[in-house]
Amino acid sequence: MEKDQKFPTVLLFPWLAQGHVTPYLVLAKKLAQRNFHIYFLSTPIILESIEKTLAKQPSSNLCIQLVEFHLPSSPKLPPHYHTTNGLPPHLNFTLIQTFQMASSKFSTIVDTLNPNFIIYDSFQPWVATIASSRNIPAIHLYTSGIATFSKFYHILQENIREINCDINEIAAQDLDEIDRQKVLGGIALKAFEQSNDIVLVNSCKEIEGKFIDHLSQLSKKEIIPIGPLIRDAIDEEEDLEIIQWLDKKDESSCVFVSFGSEYFLSKKDIEEIAKGLELTLVNYIWTITFPAGVTTTIEEVLPQGFHEKSEKGMVVKGWVPQARILGHFSIGGFVTHCGWNSLLESICFGVPIIALPKHLDQPTNARLMEELGLGFEILKDENGEIKREEVARGIRKVMENIGEVKNNVREMKEKIRMKGEKAIDHLAKKIKAILK
């Protein structure tokens, strides 16, 4: 088929986690609005929720075809676990292993759909290999912050030979945690290296300019920031109770407390955060998440005397409309685990960050926010435990606008808003140029 067509088809293939699917889906919509025809590849359980989101689109019928990627199902990993959302943490690595084993299914799909272009994620370097053997350009969209990735890139590259061997051990059943991390690092590096001269990142020069430049030099690849790719508030379900509760509060008088869908707090953590909130006297909306299947109630995990619902706060189990909450005038701070998407959302809604990172890229992201003057980190004690006094201190710093943190966030928000969608326009042109 001729390549210089009016509606090039682009296949997008994110990793099976909410934090990856979200920016890929945002990109899918933006490309579809620019006359690309999109194939969006994911597992049925993930596509089911995407379908609901797409059905709510106010815009006209976007050309996004959802294509099912079937993982082999097993008693350990039934189809509803083909997503990291709600997956018991001990099955995370199993999901990654199973995903690697399904690469031959990807070949079949590519041969059927024959897309003009592919955009793929960190856990599937084989996408680039398969695409290349069919002369389909494939580029990597990295969904987390570049500050973290730059840090690891050098170390990973130094050990590339060893890592390449490690990757082949992905299927081994007896890998310890350190080996697992090595394998994952190797896979992510390979996904990056195999990208066709270009790597897309869900970031922007305003937030990570120096890291983007640094990684470009280091890797000899063109790193194209196309972010922030964040959800529209309108795509979310409403939760009238929460919004009506927020409506009654004064401007910037509340904090939103959320650690994402895959960071589960211990009872001890919950107690410290609860007590910390009590110390500050601010209003709060706090969402607590449990792994799928866990039937614990909020009441059971909250410290005695701390009420699920009060004049001052609401504690909610599970999902809340995060973008709608962050966009509400009454929210003045975001106590967050510093997942990259949460930070981008917070910035785009002009909400300062109160960082409580756990692991992965989160600590580096937290430091980046402090460095940019967009928030403060809640310090942990010498054993890495959350402490109520520090929770309260972190919240107070933001609410009292120490270091002009509120103004800084608003300025950053404004800079990003002013850029509009130039980065996506540029990407659309770039893809068309590659296809010429």
Next chain:
Amino acid sequence: MEKDQKFPTVLLFPWLAQGHVTPYLVLAKKLAQRNFHIYFLSTPIILESIEKTLAKQPSSNLCIQLVEFHLPSSPKLPPHYHTTNGLPPHLNFTLIQTFQMASSKFSTIVDTLNPNFIIYDSFQPWVATIASSRNIPAIHLYTSGIATFSKFYHILQENIREINCDINEIAAQDLDEIDRQKVLGGIALKAFEQSNDIVLVNSCKEIEGKFIDHLSQLSKKEIIPIGPLIRDAIDEEEDLEIIQWLDKKDESSCVFVSFGSEYFLSKKDIEEIAKGLELTLVNYIWTITFPAGVTTTIEEVLPQGFHEKSEKGMVVKGWVPQARILGHFSIGGFVTHCGWNSLLESICFGVPIIALPKHLDQPTNARLMEELGLGFEILKDENGEIKREEVARGIRKVMENIGEVKNNVREMKEKIRMKGEKAIDHLAKKIKAILK
């Protein structure tokens, strides 16, 4: 995936002939305009030309994904012969045989795309079988006239057992012409019978009401007329020379002479038609088609003294913008082989028909046009040969408006225009109801 979705995906799979692809593509566009996401399945050589048409759409980005159906390639049937357009006639049956052998590829495609609904053509009853085994509703869109099909339906059904055996012989190398016709009849009947309670037809009550009712009763299926599905003139390439030539002629002063892309005239036929045109004194645009690869020039086949280009007429080799020509004010009659799509186009542009049918459904279609008062048939001699006097007589009858033929066509055109796209709206609702 849940079935009650906002943008159901419909896979359309026409037979590999222009006359089939055209109405399927028209339907694809109309369904895409009604928020269906379309997969359009065909061979790369056919998709290449469709892509050019789609790129010219004035409408916004329609969600039509072209999906390649690869036939096994052989020295006898290389990829550019994976269409009946320009295929040497002796390879027609080979193409049908090869197509049958590719049914397993269809399974793979369905498993990858997992469409909500399938609309399929006459030469692929296995589509219905494969769809049914996956619980995907599949209905047949029959692209020719129902008058012919009704006629055959009864005979075919009587001999269904014998025919079913015949179908299995499709791969045999030594079938004679009669056996081949039996096999093809059997395949078409099976495609019809396997359709999910409903059969769509590219016709309308105004043209074939009584045949549609008759076939409904006979077959116990709901026959839904969704026609006429005809090309927009705007989808065609322009041919300025022809259009400028027509611009200079008086209203209804010319005939358009065309026998479609798959009906090749003998030198003798060409001479009789040429002489017939000379006898009438009307202006004409005449397109002559040769099988692909034939390098004969127009000059070589025209009788001596009959000029390729004159004040009175133009003879053109190969493709012309048929819809643009039929829509031109200077065209007053259409000398046609009575392919179903040509007849529908002629009616929709209000042009009376001068019928010169050859085989298949064409003779019945010609008689139907006469019966409806929309045209006249050019009679052949006792040996079935075209005669110049009869050519002239047929043309004159139309140009002299015998039997009010011009008014009848205009009335029919108006009736069809008034209906608008109600039939397609009805179909869209029907599909959504089936998917509930």
